Amino acid sequence: MNAKKNSDPTPMDHASVQWLATSLDSQHPADTADELENLSLAEQLEYIQEMDVEDASESITEMERHDRNALMSQLSPDFAAAILEAMSPDDAADILEDLDVSIRARIFKKLEREDAEEISDLLQFDPDSAGGVMNTEILALDHSMNAQQAINLIRDRVEETEIPYYAYIVDEFRHLRGVLSLRDLLLSPGRTLLKELLHEQNLIYVSFDVDKEEVARLISRYNFLALPVVDHEQRLLGMVTVDDVIDIIQEEASEDMQSMVGAGRDETVDSPWTYSLRMRLPWLVLNVLNSAVSAYVVHLFEGTIAQMAILAALMPIVANQAGNTGQQALAVMIRQLAMERFNRKKSWVAVLREAKIGTANGLIVGALVFLGLFTWTHNLGLAVVMAVALGLDMLLGAVAGASIPLILKELGRDPAQASSIFLTTLTDSIGFFTFLGLAAVFLF
Amino acid sequence: MNAKKNSDPTPMDHASVQWLATSLDSQHPADTADELENLSLAEQLEYIQEMDVEDASESITEMERHDRNALMSQLSPDFAAAILEAMSPDDAADILEDLDVSIRARIFKKLEREDAEEISDLLQFDPDSAGGVMNTEILALDHSMNAQQAINLIRDRVEETEIPYYAYIVDEFRHLRGVLSLRDLLLSPGRTLLKELLHEQNLIYVSFDVDKEEVARLISRYNFLALPVVDHEQRLLGMVTVDDVIDIIQEEASEDMQSMVGAGRDETVDSPWTYSLRMRLPWLVLNVLNSAVSAYVVHLFEGTIAQMAILAALMPIVANQAGNTGQQALAVMIRQLAMERFNRKKSWVAVLREAKIGTANGLIVGALVFLGLFTWTHNLGLAVVMAVALGLDMLLGAVAGASIPLILKELGRDPAQASSIFLTTLTDSIGFFTFLGLAAVFLF
Structure with missing residues (x-):
């Protein structure tokens, strides 16, 4: 199957992105997932049952959602359960979440009790929240441990897991007390207690019910590799x-x-x-x-x-x-809301900024259209009416484009949802009304 | 200044995202950067000169581009050089790249020779390429070293730098030979030579001239923490x-x-x-x-x-x-091109897919509009002409929306650039022509 991947390369990319020694055994699960997606469902089933459970599990995790659901629904409950058990519990929960209730129940029955409990705990969380995307396989160190003990514990765990990004320090009630990097631990005298290392720390964490996009903003803003998630009593989850x-x-x-523009949120070409x-x-x-x-x-x-x-x-x-003027404002505002935490005052200042840009663009484009139309028709009244209607509607478009996402946000809706459709309704109907209305009053 | 940040919190977020012990000293540079951006340029200058160079340097790195350029241009060349020297060379190069040529030259003269050379080497790379975004402070280990020596070397370097994500293994000519994680090193017998650990590795790397968005796709696809960049002789850069x-x-x-929609690529509300x-x-x-x-x-x-x-x-x-039909196809196609490596065949299959969706939507919406219009006007001819023109133009919109990004891409342009404007020109003029043309032929 590997040959298939290489048989249809984009020539431009092929020269510059190099792959060494890609034997099938060492192939990355993301690549195997791609190959699976190119097969028929029957072929997928055959292929996946020949793989060892660990590899099958990793590849299925990487598959595109629709393909993955179709495949998981066709596997025997026993095999599906074995595959889920080989995954990290959060990935398993994500996959089960997508399946039909009846299929989910059948697979659940085949899971080992401990795994089933862990996964069903995770399924309680809103999939769009921190709890819904968090990884529960983490390293929590007791704050009464010393630095050397912590390092030894990490070294012992290396066999079974990856090196942790950060060590989370908790007290005897599993309350999160601090975060230390491997570097902090290695640089401390072995006898220092972890709780002493936490002094004056600027600890950033989120509660399980924080929106996952807010979590993404925090990690992106602070260049973290991971962010701890806690419950309402600040216990590490x-x-x-x-x-x-x-x-x-x-x-x-x-x-x-x-x-x-009213396409599906999670649509892809697949x-x-x-x-x-x-x-x-x-x-x-x-x-x-x-448009009616x-x-x-x-x-x-x-x-x-x-x-x-x-x-x-x-x-x-x-x-x-x-x-078009409105869509420019719309795009900039939607990106703003996506990238930064919502700040009401700043957002409305941004609407004013768009009003300024809309006014300037309206004046300039209005003047150009006036000149063009007057040159063409020699009808001064028509050219004035057109330029005024155009300028006004462009200003309206700018303000509406900037405001619609904010209004949707204030209403607790997705700021992007159908915003372009709402915008066009406004700019079309008000534009037609202004232009035809001014024409009816002044040109006859 | 810290009080300022907390004086205007969004109530909803405040309750759930917690900050502990945010004393000014331990404040994250991203927060300091935000506060700086809220000050006038004169205040920024005053404030930055009171900070120690290390903190000033980190905060400036995190500032928004326009604000950062304004501030850097006002600093004395000596102070600006000191700030750049405290940064990693790639951040310094990014900042210098943005400054006016004359200001850049003045600051360059004040840089220490070694830093100046390193930065000017980096400035040779296209800022949109892997070379333009890469970090040059990396850990390269000679492949003739053994595992224990490698671990000792990493431990010695911990004082001055972060724990590396990965250790890159090179030969005596600095050719990249492999990548090892800290875990691989810790799990290997101390005497094993690094070159023996590289056996059968699936090594993924990019050449310096690969587009940075391709780099992002690879890291995102394989869940890497970093990706090595090499020159055309495969030497690690x-x-x-x-x-x-x-x-x-x-x-x-x-x-x-x-x-x-024809707004600036790097515009923000700031x-x-x-x-x-x-x-x-x-x-x-x-x-x-x-529209003319x-x-x-x-x-x-x-x-x-x-x-x-x-x-x-x-x-x-x-x-x-x-x-609107076309914009739905456009959005899905632009996201496809952003997220996956370009695959010509797959992309044109996606156009066919959009044609199918456009046909079905055209038939359904056309039928609805036919019913609505006939009920309202009792003009069968008009209702038929309208439904046919609508259905045909929706199909055209779907195909055009999906094709425009591909055509732009094939022409070597940005697939998104003004695509919505091109689309509207097509759907407007062809829609008007079809509808009015059919009406002129069949209704009179």
């Missing part, structure tokens, strides 16, 4: 690691860009096309209803248009331009 | 670390979303508004020219519209709906 954060950030960017259809159709229908509003506005002015049909040719320019 | 990758992914998401104006205006002017094309199409049918003004009310629905 787990940690979110930087590789999960990368996935969260990637997902969030896709979600924002796609939900802005999703079944019927899934995409189901996700998008409701928003397209909403969009028809919205602006069509109604135009309908009110049919008499005016019948007398002066050039208005029909010019009105899309107004709407289009205001829509 | 540095590594790109996961925290830089998070920044690259965040930037890319902003760039895609913003450049899609950019000077005149900067945003300058970035956006050219695209808005292009957009006017584009669709206005011209409508102009051709002014006679038809004058006879039947309801066409002017309905035509925006066609354009709007096709535009």
Whole structure:
């Protein structure tokens, strides 16, 4: 199967990204997952049952969601349970979460009791919260241990696990007291108690119910490799690691860009096309209803248009331009909300900033359109009406584009959701109304 | 200054994200950078000169680009040089890259020779390549060393630097031979030579001229903490670390979303508004020219519209709906290109997928609009023309939305750049033409 991967390389990338000694045995699970996805479900089943459970488990973890669910649903409950047991409990919980309730129940019965308990504890957490993405396999050290004991304990654990990013220091009730890096431990005299090393620490942690995107912002802001997660009594539950954060950030960017225009949040080019259809159709229908509003506005002015049909040719320019101005503001604002913690005051200052940009752009583009239209038609009144309507609608577009995500956010909604559709409804209908209204009043 | 940060918390977040013992001394540089950004330039200068050079250097690294450039340009060349010397060379190079040539030259003269050389070497690399984002402070171990020697060397270096993520193993010519984790070293018998540990390794590395977004994709795909960067003779140059990758992914998401609608790639709500104006205006002017094309199409049918003004009310629905359908395809395709390595065949299969979705959405929405319009107007011909034009334009929108990023990519351009503007030009003008053309032929 490995040959397959290399048989269709993009020539440009092939020369610069090199792969050494990729024997099948040492192949990365992400690559195996890719190959699995290119097979039919029947072939996947055959292939996965020939792999050892550890490898199968790692590859399935890396598979794309839709493919993974289809495959897991077809495995025998025994084999599925064995595969889940070989995963870290948080990955197993993520996979089970996606499966049909009946299939999930059947697999659950086959899990060993301890694993089943751990996984079902994790399933209690909201999948979009810190608890839902945290890793529970962490190193917690008692604060009454000394530095040498801690190092010995880490060395003993190396056999079974990775070197921990950080050691989390807890008291006898598992309350989180501090975080130490391997470097801190190695630099301390062996007899120093861990609790003495924690002095004046700037400890950053999150509670399990914090939104996963807030966790991603903190890790990204402070360049951490992991962030500890605690319960409401500040007892250590787990940690979110930087590789999960990368996935969260990637997902969030896709979600924002796609939900802005009413595509599915988690759609990819690999999703079944019927899934995409189901996700998008409701928003397209909403969009028809919205455009019916602006069509109604135009309908009110049919008499005016019948007398002066050039208005029909010019009105899309107004709407289009205001829509584009608004989308620029929208994009910058949605990214702002994605990357920084929400700050109400700063956000409304940003709306003012967009109003300034919209005014300046409206004046400049309005002036250009005035010149162009007057040169073409020699109709001064028409050129003035067009320029004024355009400028006003562009200002409206800028303010609306910047405000819509904030209003959605204040309402507790996803700031991106269908924001582009709402924006266009506004800029279209108000643009048509301003332009045709001014024309009706001043040109006849 | 710390009190300031806490005086304006978002109540919701305040309760759940906790900060312990945030004395000013132990404050994270990212927080200090935020506070600096809220001060006037004069206050920033005063404040930064009171900080010790190490802290000032870390905080400036974390500042937003526009603020940072303004501040660095105002510092005395001596002080600026001292601050750059305290940074890692790659951060220093990034900052110098942004400054005016004359200011850069003045600061360069004050740098110590060794630092100046290292930084100017880094400035040779394209800032969007692996070389431009790599960290050169890495641990390279000679492959003829044994495991115990390697561990001793790491322990000795702990005083001056962080624990390395990975140890890169090189031969006597600094050719990269392999990568070992601390865990690999600790688990090996002390006498084993490093070269023996490299057996059958699946080594992944990039050449310095690989695009930084490709580096981000590799690190994200394989869950690495760092990826080694080599020259064309495979000699080790540095590594790109996961925290830089998070920044690259965040930037890319902003760039895609913003450049899609013709806003500046690196705009944020903190950019000077005149900067945003300058970035956006050219695209808005292009957009006017584009909408002039669709206005011209409508102009051709002014006679038809004058006879039947309801066409002017309905035509925006066609354009709007096709535009929205296209933007859904556009968003999914741009995210695909951002997240996975470009695969030509897979991408064109994705266009077919969008054509299917567009056809189905076109049929369903077309049928709904037919029913609605016929119920309202009892004009069968008009309802049929509208439904057919709408369905066809939605299919066109879907195919265009999916193809535009691919065509831009094949032309060697940014797949997102102004793609939404190009799309709207197509869906507007072809939508108007189809609808008004069918109406002119069949309704009179």
